[in-house]
Amino acid sequence: GESVGLHLPTLSVQEGDNSIINCAYSNSASDYFIWYKQESGKGPQFIIDIRSNMDKRQGQRVTVLLNKTVKHLSLQIAATQPGDSAVYFCAENGGKAGGTSYGKLTFGQGTILTVHP
């Protein structure tokens, strides 16, 4: 079946380092990808998104890279801070606009990011 997965379940970094979280997806029809941050006991918080017609998008301290050839997505966090400690999920928006799966998000397994001061 279709799935979105992550290579690394945990990541520990020192404060100030850059963090890279990876994600593999299998649905080649997906045209929209999102990264979420989830803190303990809370709902997912939107970080950044990217559409399939782009290969890179930058936000504040975050960059998402999309490699459609190998169906790979990554989230880069610059100058990681203790407040960045959380679980990070990638998600793909199912199918193309107008399709029956459009709008349904399939989440990856998640990566626990721990930032040490």
Added chain:
Amino acid sequence: GAVVSQHPSWVICKSGTSVKIECRSLDFQATTMFWYRQFPKQSLMLMATSNEGSKATYEQGVEKDKFLINHASLTLSTLTVTSAHPEDSSFYICSARDSRLAGEQYFGPGTRLTVT
């Protein structure tokens, strides 16, 4: 920014009883809302898609008679867990899609259900 609320934030109920969870979009209209379930240390799993004014669409393996969904207005969807059992204990999260913006989804803070 777009805000989605859930009520209650946590609930404890006895086995066999029913529990209703509300999901509200506070500053936008949402013709579509989604319900997810998340077990500890696991990812979010989509349970169903709630459409205003029509029946919900359930994902494979989700019992529609056990998880009743009602989307009576453009700002409110409810999930009722009927005849709850301890294995239904989980974190239930809703998201709402802004009717004006294709693809934009906003998540609620989640509801922690514990069935004793």
